[in-house]
Amino acid sequence: MQNSDALRLAVSSTLVMAARQWRRASHGLLAAYNVSEACAAPLLIAGRLGASVRQVTLAEHVGIEGPSLVRLLDQLCAAGLMRRDEDPDDRRAKTISLTDKGRAITATIEKELTGLRAEVLEGVSRADLEATLRVLNLFNASKRVATPKRAAAARDDSAAASKRPGTAP
Numbered sequence: 001m002q003n004s005d006a007l008r009l010a011v012s013s014t015l016v017m018a019a020r021q022w023r024r025a026s027h028g029l030l031a032a033y034n035v036s037e038a039c040a041a042p043l044l045i046a047g048r049l050g051a052s053v054r055q056v057t058l059a060e061h062v063g064i065e066g067p068s069l070v071r072l073l074d075q076l077c078a079a080g081l082m083r084r085d086e087d088p089d090d091r092r093a094k095t096i097s098l099t100d101k102g103r104a105i106t107a108t109i110e111k112e113l114t115g116l117r118a119e120v121l122e123g124v125s126r127a128d129l130e131a132t133l134r135v136l137n138l139f140n141a142s143k144r145v146a147t148p149k150r151a152a153a154a155r156d157d158s159a160a161a162s163k164r165p166g167t168a169p
Contacts, residue, residue, distance in 0.1 A: 011135070025120055029112050033105055034079070040109070042072050043081060043098075047106035052097035054087060081105060 023037060030040050041062045046053060049061065059069040073096065076082040081102035087093035098106060121129065 015136075015139075022120070025116060026113065029116060030109065033109055035081075035105070035109070036075075039072050039076055042069060042096075043076055043102065043106055044109065044113075046082065046096055046098055047103065047110065052085070052095040055084070055094045055096055058096050076102070 026040075027037060030037060035043060041064075042058055045061045046058055049058070055069065055073070056066060059066050062069060073082060073084060077084055080099055083097050083099055084094050085097065087095045
């Protein structure tokens with residue numbers, strides 16, 4: 001039996017490799033619809049959230065900062081897949097919705113991704129999938145997982161500490 005540190009290393013290393021494998025597997029599918037991996041996340045998540053969603057809410061669900069999302073939304077709007085509108089409840093905010101073309105492409109991609117998931121995860125039991133999901137949810141909920149804000153705060157703390165005599169990051 002491996003010790004806990006070695007087991008955790010194996011899990012985190014395998015997580016990185018699995019993410020790369022999934023990106024490779026899904027890349028061709030997305031490319032067939034002229035959708036980049038970066039644009040796929042906001043496109044598909046907007047479809048899953050339904051109707052219209054505030055831009056800030058979409059950014060939270062995608063897991064990126066607002067300015068990064070804006071660049072992707074610009075591309076998706078230019079491609080005719082999404083629309084940005086003024087929020088009727090707050091003129092400072094924008095709502096995001098899929099166009100008819102965006103809904104059609106999203107539905108097709110989701111259907112093909114369902115097939116790809118079935119193929120890639122063939123032979124993995126429901127119990128193993130549920131256990132994997134529990135572990136990944138715990139990982140995502142960890143206070144130690146760096147979000148963009150946490151990463152910036154950690155850099156600021158590290159920079160401040162390095163300016164104090166006798167301290168090391």
